[in-house]
Amino acid sequence: MSKRILFFLFFILFSGMSLAQNFNDALRVGVPGLGMNARALGMGNSYLALSDDGSASFFNPAGLGLVKRLEFMGGLDISSFNNITTFFGNQTKSNASQTLLNNASFAFPIPTVRGSLVFGLAYNSQKDLIGSNQFDGFNPGTNSKIQSLLDTDIPYDLFLTDDDGNTIINGRLNQSGNMLNSGSINSWTLTGAIEVYKNLFVGANLSILSGNYSSDFDYYEDDSKNNYQGITAPGYTKTTDFRSFYLKNLLKWDLEGWNAKIGFLYQFNNFGRFGATIQFPKLFTIKEKFIVEGSSEFANWSTSLDSEDYSDEVKYNIRTPFEVSGGFSVNLQGLILSGQLNYINYTELEFTDAEGLTPTYISDQNKRIKSLLRQTINYNLGAEYTIPNIGLRIRGGYIFQKSPFENDDSEFDKKYFTGGIGFLADGVIGIDLGYAYGWWKDIGDNYGSNLSRTFQDIKYHKFIITTTYRF
Amino acid sequence: MKITVLFFALFGLTGCYTVLWLPSDEMPKSYSQNEFYNSEFYGKYYDYYSTPWWILTPINIYNPSEIISTKKERNKKSTDLRNESGERMIFERGGSGRNEYTPPITTTSGDSKGNNNTSSQTNGNKGAESNNINEEQSRTKSNSNNNSSIRNESGNRNSGNTRR
Numbered sequence: 001m002s003k004r005i006l007f008f009l010f011f012i013l014f015s016g017m018s019l020a021q022n023f024n025d026a027l028r029v030g031v032p033g034l035g036m037n038a039r040a041l042g043m044g045n046s047y048l049a050l051s052d053d054g055s056a057s058f059f060n061p062a063g064l065g066l067v068k069r070l071e072f073m074g075g076l077d078i079s080s081f082n083n084i085t086t087f088f089g090n091q092t093k094s095n096a097s098q099t100l101l102n103n104a105s106f107a108f109p110i111p112t113v114r115g116s117l118v119f120g121l122a123y124n125s126q127k128d129l130i131g132s133n134q135f136d137g138f139n140p141g142t143n144s145k146i147q148s149l150l151d152t153d154i155p156y157d158l159f160l161t162d163d164d165g166n167t168i169i170n171g172r173l174n175q176s177g178n179m180l181n182s183g184s185i186n187s188w189t190l191t192g193a194i195e196v197y198k199n200l201f202v203g204a205n206l207s208i209l210s211g212n213y214s215s216d217f218d219y220y221e222d223d224s225k226n227n228y229q230g231i232t233a234p235g236y237t238k239t240t241d242f243r244s245f246y247l248k249n250l251l252k253w254d255l256e257g258w259n260a261k262i263g264f265l266y267q268f269n270n271f272g273r274f275g276a277t278i279q280f281p282k283l284f285t286i287k288e289k290f291i292v293e294g295s296s297e298f299a300n301w302s303t304s305l306d307s308e309d310y311s312d313e314v315k316y317n318i319r320t321p322f323e324v325s326g327g328f329s330v331n332l333q334g335l336i337l338s339g340q341l342n343y344i345n346y347t348e349l350e351f352t353d354a355e356g357l358t359p360t361y362i363s364d365q366n367k368r369i370k371s372l373l374r375q376t377i378n379y380n381l382g383a384e385y386t387i388p389n390i391g392l393r394i395r396g397g398y399i400f401q402k403s404p405f406e407n408d409d410s411e412f413d414k415k416y417f418t419g420g421i422g423f424l425a426d427g428v429i430g431i432d433l434g435y436a437y438g439w440w441k442d443i444g445d446n447y448g449s450n451l452s453r454t455f456q457d458i459k460y461h462k463f464i465i466t467t468t469y470r471f
Numbered sequence: 472m473k474i475t476v477l478f479f480a481l482f483g484l485t486g487c488y489t490v491l492w493l494p495s496d497e498m499p500k501s502y503s504q505n506e507f508y509n510s511e512f513y514g515k516y517y518d519y520y521s522t523p524w525w526i527l528t529p530i531n532i533y534n535p536s537e538i539i540s541t542k543k544e545r546n547k548k549s550t551d552l553r554n555e556s557g558e559r560m561i562f563e564r565g566g567s568g569r570n571e572y573t574p575p576i577t578t579t580s581g582d583s584k585g586n587n588n589t590s591s592q593t594n595g596n597k598g599a600e601s602n603n604i605n606e607e608q609s610r611t612k613s614n615s616n617n618n619s620s621i622r623n624e625s626g627n628r629n630s631g632n633t634r635r
Contacts, residue, residue: 052520066505069524111525113499115489196487270506334512388512427515470519471528 021288021316021357023369026349027404028213029185029255029284030320032342032378033127034399034416034436035059036075036102038466041434042420043382044397046338048327049265049275053468054105057122057189060275061203062265065116065193067107073122075466077102081130086455087175088137096132096180100125103466115195122189128462129213131181133444135454142171144221146245148447157305158296159233160245168232169242174224175452183213185255199267206260209284213253219446221245232298241299250291257284272330275340279323281348288314314356321348327380336384346373346404376402382418393422399436414440416460430468437461498529
């Protein structure tokens with residue numbers, strides 16, 4: 001943990017203002033999402049070596065070659081993010097939820113005399129970006145957000161300093177806040193798959209990425225113990241008896257970009273499949289609006305910031321690392337078992353081509369990414385059993401996503417248990433339900449390193465319904 | 472750019488194992504079965520995953536000239552069939568009679584309002600002839616309806632009439 005603190009200190013030392021871009025922005029688009037297929041989710045997304053439906057565009061493009069019938073697929077996704085935050089001994093619960101149309105796809109197998117050639121067009125919601133955090137507690141330390149912002153004009157403009165930029169505020173404030181995040185990363189994907197040798201399928205796809213993200217963070221510091229009764233800004237009697245400081249950060253992203261993926265799938269002896277994929281780096285272009293509002297309140301007066309002085313718009317690219325994955329599945333008399341591994345080197349996350357940010361700043365961020373992050377190997381396990389005669393399928397799975405932060409404890413790794421059922425009606429309409437329950441821990445600093453830290457205990461629920469029509 | 476080239480290169484390799492069906496080829500009647508979801512355990516899922524749609528719904532592509540040829544063949548066969556049946560010969564004869572049969576020119580006797588009494592006498596008055604022809608046409612039509620009602624008693628004939 002001490003090394004983590006050092007990294008955060010490094011971060012604080014080298015960033016002029018903690019409001020700017022950092023590794024968290026890169027991780028937001030770099031960490032894979034849970035996808036959009038109920039059958040796959042029920043099997044712990046261990047779907048690389050199955051992928052025999054329209055969701056092949058997300059899991060393994062080669063799997064599309066296994067589709068023999070014309071297929072329409074569509075689905076809905078409901079996600080819920082629950083956070084219990086511990087802040088200076090106080091626990092606060094918060095929640096965010098989101099409902100999305102997460103998939104619409106069409107697969108078209110070309111008639112063949114031998115082998116397989118299939119094309120597909122899909123709209124997928126690859127990842128939701130929901131989150132929440134709420135905290136409230138008294139920080140007895142001699143530090144505060146106000147002090148951390150002294151290298152900006154915000155405390156000065158809010159009459160929290162003297163004319164030279166010095167402040168009498170010295171911590172011992174009640175700190176509270178709430179953050180609500182929403183958004184998703186989506187893609188339009190054109191996929192093709194072909195059987196190049198008997199039972200050996202090769203596929204590739206090109207995706208146009210789009211999406212949006214919004215993070216709304218309200219932060220308060222209150223003199224709940226009346227430590228600051230006198231004049232806060234000397235010469236301005238109206239600043240007598242400081243009561244409260246408020247800062248709002250509203251971050252809005254418009255995402256666009258593209259990526260490509262190739263996949264291989266081999267079926268052997270009619271009961272086993274092996275699959276592998278290479279996800280080429282995704283290139284995101286982020287158009288970012290950053291809006292700042294703030295105010296200070298005294299016993300008999302209050303003032304607020306001119307938002308335009310601190311709000312800005314920037315544009316930059318984020319390039320994600322290669323992702324290499326391999327998996328297998330076996331069918332043992334109606335029981336399918338599957339597993340897969342996924343390798344990601346997060347140190348290859350990179351900011352590029354920034355407009356409105358200096359090259360040195362971007363370079364510093366990229367150096368910080370290489371220092372803070374690490375390579376990870378994630379894994380997925382899944383099972384599906386089809387009850388003969390009834391045609392009902394029951395599923396279970398496990399997802400493990402290792403934390404991308406160097407030296408993070410295992411409690412920061414994301415773990416999910418999943419389950420689901422599926423049913424085929426009239427031999428043409430498949431209805432699948434999938435559910436995932438995830439849990440992990442996280443931390444967040446309002447400023448500095450472990451000076452005003454939230455300890456977050458996160459529980460995550462995702463429910464997906466997918467319908468498939470094959471004719 | 473490299474990725475784009477790779478993408479298109481992958482789908483240029485169609486010569487390896489997969490052989491595409493072309494409209495000029497005979498529609499494949501069999502297919503390589505994928506037994507991952509075998510019929511023993513998967514029931515309806517077997518077809519769901521394994522049976523190609525072009526087997527379930529064969530593609531029929533017609534050459535326009537072939538369509539004409541087929542139609543001629545069908546007419547010919549129909550004619551042959553009709554000739555084998557006495558009843559149908561009657562129908563055919565009646566059919567041709569409707570086209571070629573010259574009905575007797577009739578004159579109306581009695582008052583000008585006309586009764587339904589007819590005769591085969593020819594009236595030399597052209598004006599009267601013309602009127603009588605009109606009346607005959609009307610009657611012929613009426614006869615046709617009567618014939619139709621008779622045909623309705625015969626499923627075969629009615630069927631034949633519909634075809635024409």
